[in-house]
Amino acid sequence: MSPSRLLIALAALPGPALAEGAQAIPDAGTSILQMILGLVVVLGMLVATLWVMKRLAAPRGAASNLLRVVGGTAVGPRERVVVVEVGANWLVLGVAPGRVSALAEMPRQEMAPPAAAETPKDFQGWLKHVMERRNAPPR
Numbered sequence: 001m002s003p004s005r006l007l008i009a010l011a012a013l014p015g016p017a018l019a020e021g022a023q024a025i026p027d028a029g030t031s032i033l034q035m036i037l038g039l040v041v042v043l044g045m046l047v048a049t050l051w052v053m054k055r056l057a058a059p060r061g062a063a064s065n066l067l068r069v070v071g072g073t074a075v076g077p078r079e080r081v082v083v084v085e086v087g088a089n090w091l092v093l094g095v096a097p098g099r100v101s102a103l104a105e106m107p108r109q110e111m112a113p114p115a116a117a118e119t120p121k122d123f124q125g126w127l128k129h130v131m132e133r134r135n136a137p138p139r
Contacts (some may be wrong), residue, residue, distance in 0.1 A: 070111070 038098045070090060072082035085108060092104040 035127045068085045070083040081091045088108050090106050094101040
């Protein structure tokens, strides 16, 4: 290609196209900084949204002390028996996916403090304790 044809071809290109060709490689530091700032903004918005949802969902006033879950245990993969305190009564409820059934109602009772099981601090003692509990005959 002759030099005159090359000059004509370069003259035919618009000015911004020449400038874009000169900066075809973006600055890596700027793009990483933009990505990190965007991530921080998104995570901040997520935390703020979760905090607002928690504040809005919490019961307030007299309703907050109306109902309290005393305890519960799983009786199946998706079924539970739960003891709920309502006023001066305890309700024993069977809870399954899509269904809650009242099993019993009893007056409120004082609960004995749970027996504190001694769990060893070292791994060897803890493992021995777990194996003994596992191999113990059922009561």
